[in-house]
Amino acid sequence: MISDKMAELVKNGSAIRAMFEEGKIMAEKYGKENIYDFSLGNPSVVPPENVKNAIFDIIKNEPEKVVHGYMNNCGYEDVRGKVAESVNKKYETNFTENNIIMTVGAAGALNIVLKTIINPDDEVVLFAPYFGEYNNYLSNYDAVPVVVNPDFERFSINFDDFENKITNKTKAVIINNPNNPTGVVYSEKDIERLSDILEDKQKKFGTSIYLISDEPYRELVFGGNYVPYLTKYYKNTFVGYSYSKTLSLPGERIGYLVVPSEIDDYEQIFGGLGVANRILGYVNAPSLFQKVIAECLECTSDLRVYEENKNILFDALTEYGYECVEPKGTFYMFPKCFTADDKAFCEKAKEFRLIIVPGSTFACPGYFRISYCVDKKIIMNSLESFKLLAESFK
Amino acid sequence: MISDKMAELVKNGSAIRAMFEEGKIMAEKYGKENIYDFSLGNPSVVPPENVKNAIFDIIKNEPEKVVHGYMNNCGYEDVRGKVAESVNKKYETNFTENNIIMTVGAAGALNIVLKTIINPDDEVVLFAPYFGEYNNYLSNYDAVPVVVNPDFERFSINFDDFENKITNKTKAVIINNPNNPTGVVYSEKDIERLSDILEDKQKKFGTSIYLISDEPYRELVFGGNYVPYLTKYYKNTFVGYSYSKTLSLPGERIGYLVVPSEIDDYEQIFGGLGVANRILGYVNAPSLFQKVIAECLECTSDLRVYEENKNILFDALTEYGYECVEPKGTFYMFPKCFTADDKAFCEKAKEFRLIIVPGSTFACPGYFRISYCVDKKIIMNSLESFKLLAESFK
Numbered sequence: 018m019i020s021d022k023m024a025e026l027v028k029n030g031s032a033i034r035a036m037f038e039e040g041k042i043m044a045e046k047y048g049k050e051n052i053y054d055f056s057l058g059n060p061s062v063v064p065p066e067n068v069k070n071a072i073f074d075i076i077k078n079e080p081e082k083v084v085h086g087y088m089n090n091c092g093y094e095d096v097r098g099k100v101a102e103s104v105n106k107k108y109e110t111n112f113t114e115n116n117i118i119m120t121v122g123a124a125g126a127l128n129i130v131l132k133t134i135i136n137p138d139d140e141v142v143l144f145a146p147y148f149g150e151y152n153n154y155l156s157n158y159d160a161v162p163v164v165v166n167p168d169f170e171r172f173s174i175n176f177d178d179f180e181n182k183i184t185n186k187t188k189a190v191i192i193n194n195p196n197n198p199t200g201v202v203y204s205e206k207d208i209e210r211l212s213d214i215l216e217d218k219q220k221k222f223g224t225s226i227y228l229i230s231d232e233p234y235r236e237l238v239f240g241g242n243y244v245p246y247l248t249k250y251y252k253n254t255f256v257g258y259s260y261s262k263t264l265s266l267p268g269e270r271i272g273y274l275v276v277p278s279e280i281d282d283y284e285q286i287f288g289g290l291g292v293a294n295r296i297l298g299y300v301n302a303p304s305l306f307q308k309v310i311a312e313c314l315e316c317t318s319d320l321r322v323y324e325e326n327k328n329i330l331f332d333a334l335t336e337y338g339y340e341c342v343e344p345k346g347t348f349y350m351f352p353k354c355f356t357a358d359d360k361a362f363c364e365k366a367k368e369f370r371l372i373i374v375p376g377s378t379f380a381c382p383g384y385f386r387i388s389y390c391v392d393k394k395i396i397m398n399s400l401e402s403f404k405l406l407a408e409s410f411k
Numbered sequence: 412m413i414s415d416k417m418a419e420l421v422k423n424g425s426a427i428r429a430m431f432e433e434g435k436i437m438a439e440k441y442g443k444e445n446i447y448d449f450s451l452g453n454p455s456v457v458p459p460e461n462v463k464n465a466i467f468d469i470i471k472n473e474p475e476k477v478v479h480g481y482m483n484n485c486g487y488e489d490v491r492g493k494v495a496e497s498v499n500k501k502y503e504t505n506f507t508e509n510n511i512i513m514t515v516g517a518a519g520a521l522n523i524v525l526k527t528i529i530n531p532d533d534e535v536v537l538f539a540p541y542f543g544e545y546n547n548y549l550s551n552y553d554a555v556p557v558v559v560n561p562d563f564e565r566f567s568i569n570f571d572d573f574e575n576k577i578t579n580k581t582k583a584v585i586i587n588n589p590n591n592p593t594g595v596v597y598s599e600k601d602i603e604r605l606s607d608i609l610e611d612k613q614k615k616f617g618t619s620i621y622l623i624s625d626e627p628y629r630e631l632v633f634g635g636n637y638v639p640y641l642t643k644y645y646k647n648t649f650v651g652y653s654y655s656k657t658l659s660l661p662g663e664r665i666g667y668l669v670v671p672s673e674i675d676d677y678e679q680i681f682g683g684l685g686v687a688n689r690i691l692g693y694v695n696a697p698s699l700f701q702k703v704i705a706e707c708l709e710c711t712s713d714l715r716v717y718e719e720n721k722n723i724l725f726d727a728l729t730e731y732g733y734e735c736v737e738p739k740g741t742f743y744m745f746p747k748c749f750t751a752d753d754k755a756f757c758e759k760a761k762e763f764r765l766i767i768v769p770g771s772t773f774a775c776p777g778y779f780r781i782s783y784c785v786d787k788k789i790i791m792n793s794l795e796s797f798k799l800l801a802e803s804f805k
Contacts, residue, residue, distance in 0.1 A: 132414075268478070298518035
């Protein structure tokens with residue numbers, strides 16, 4: 018009596034669940050500390066002290082009916098204003114509260130955009146490898162995913178294929194910057210080229226093509242790498258942001274969506290996004306945490322840990338013969354398997370107590386994802402296993 | 412460039428927004444305290460002290476990575492267990508954590524159920540008058556709303572019409588108990604009759620018909636009225652609950668869904684609901700407030716205020732000649748207009764500085780809704796206006 022779409026999802030979902038269940042069994046068998054679980058993107062560092070202080074301050078000092086009450090479906094006006102100011106300061110933009118909608122994380126942001134702009138059978142372009150959940154978000158609104166083949170050399174954008182895949186039915190393009198699963202940050206040159214192509218195609222087809230930038234990892238960049246702010250390059254851009262990774266608050270479901278005033282049909286779209294926030298059942302982003310993040314806009318968790326983990330893992334894996342594009346951000350890397358069958362490779366990895374995710378989950382078979390948002394000790398202890406895994410294929 | 416569905420919603424939405432805007436203008440003109448705004452269902456009493464204490468306790472004593480981290484998409488197991496225990500104690504049920512999913516309010520609960528069970532063009536039965544947002548939730552999944560005409564005498568269920576409206580395409584029936592906008596509590600006899608009809612129709616058509624009970628007002632009942640727990644009468648029942656009204660936490664978006672083990676296809680459905688929580692972009696109910704409500708399961712805000720307001724308003728309106736079924740719960744009442752045109756009636760009410768909502772918003776023209784979750788002073792001051800409004804139609 019389950020719906021057809023959901024029946025399919027539950028069936029596919031069980032494969033991943035089976036992996037976790039197996040992980041649990043492995044942990045029981047070998048001891049939890051001897052299992053190197055690199056499967057999940059759950060931040061391993063604590064939130065900054067400011068989060069705790071902000072919670073205490075707000076609960077002590079602000080009226081309860083305001084802190085826990087309903088507000089505009091788009092969020093508290095003052096919080097949206099503060100977020101706009103903070104983005105302006107960091108990225109030299111000119112947003113106001115009328116360009117910000119508080120959302121239930123970046124997942125909520127993406128869903129309200131799609132709900133607002135998608136008619137059934139509209140095409141949405143995705144760049145492989147990409148976060149597999151996008152498929153589900155598109156399916157929610159009966160959009161058709163159109164996948165651009167990977168650029169295997171840099172894991173940037175395969176521009177030739179991208180140009181071919183845009184049609185008069187293309188309603189949106191989703192970009193994840195920095196990228197899950199590769200850790201790649203798109204360069205300014207890449208973004209400029211992307212924007213030029215989109216401008217050309219809009220002219221050619223007489224359509225609006227919206228660029229949706231999913232940016233939960235914006236602050237997680239290594240060694241001074243710069244993440245271009247996409248609204249400055251292409252006016253039909255939405256930016257979805259989340260505090261899940263930056264402030265280590267994934268469970269609180271708090272983020273925002275940027276909607277530039279210059280976007281085509283701004284008035285109608287902004288109105289639609291508020292309606293979408295309401296009718297998708299979010300109603301509004303959780304109220305206390307809207308106020309909390311407004312007090313923590315200039316803070317992050319101690320994110321250096323992730324770069325340290327990346328350096329250790331990347332150096333070791335390269336030494337063991339793994340091919341891998343070096344991540345410039347996030348807490349993921351995406352090396353090539355030693356066999357074309359990535360699922361078999363990840364199965365084999367379990368023999369060495371490594372839990373890693375097959376690249377086919379990200380529309381890119383032959384590779385695997387490592388989430389290195391784990392304790393450094395786990396990274397250090399796992400190196401021997403990665404070495405043995407490599408050797409087992411020689 | 413907005414989607415067709417959303418364009419329609421934004422257009423319709425603007426009528427209500429216009430009402431609020433006009434309310435604001437009226438407040439500027441006459442002074443805020445001279446406008447009697449009965450339009451919104453925003454709790455007027457503060458949360459119980461336990462909420463504040465729970466927040467402090469949890470933030471001080473529990474590990475941050477757990478409090479703010481990801482958990483199972485269905486919610487923390489221990490919280491779900493405590494919710495189950497509390498429901499069992501109150502209603503003599505036998506639920507465990509495997510029957511509870513923590514949700515983004517009751518709106519989230521309803522949406523994950525619909526996402527899980529609805530195929531496009533499935534029929535869902537609604538009892539007029541009903542919360543207008545149900546239309547949008549059904550539209551999210553391309554379900555077809557089938558509206559049962561009101562039982563004008565008691566605002567219970569028009570059983571004859573109900574029986575006629577169930578077909579082999581009926582996938583679900585939504586009931587709101589206690590009811591928004593009427594304040595009616597369905598009696599045990601009504602629930603038994605409803606269950607009998609559903610059982611018969613399931614047999615007749617060889618289908619599963621799910622009853623979805625939307626219960627954010629369960630605790631808001633007056634004078635010892637009893638709200639039957641529907642899973643005990645009909646096994647294919649989901650119950651959606653929210654802490655928005657009971658604990659005055661509407662902005663925090665926290666509630667739960669009850670899924671009895673006896674429900675048809677329980678295993679698949681429970682799996683589907685977890686997937687739905689994830690892919691609709693909720694991911695999980697906000698983590699801190701899952702833990703907060705687990706510490707406040709036996710508390711409520713001071714809800715007596717609403718009964719007091721009801722008594723004052725109901726007695727006065729009856730005296731002025733309004734026809735109204737007496738509410739047994741919620742903070743709404745739903746009197747008859749003095750003219751068939753409820754929109755014109757609510758327009759006229761503005762002349763007396765009353766902001767009330769036309770019954771057609773609830774699929775029941777000729778009536779109007781009063782939300783009396785306001786300060787008693789506003790109630791008292793508004794009585795003269797209700798009197799004058801009545802007289803203006805004589």
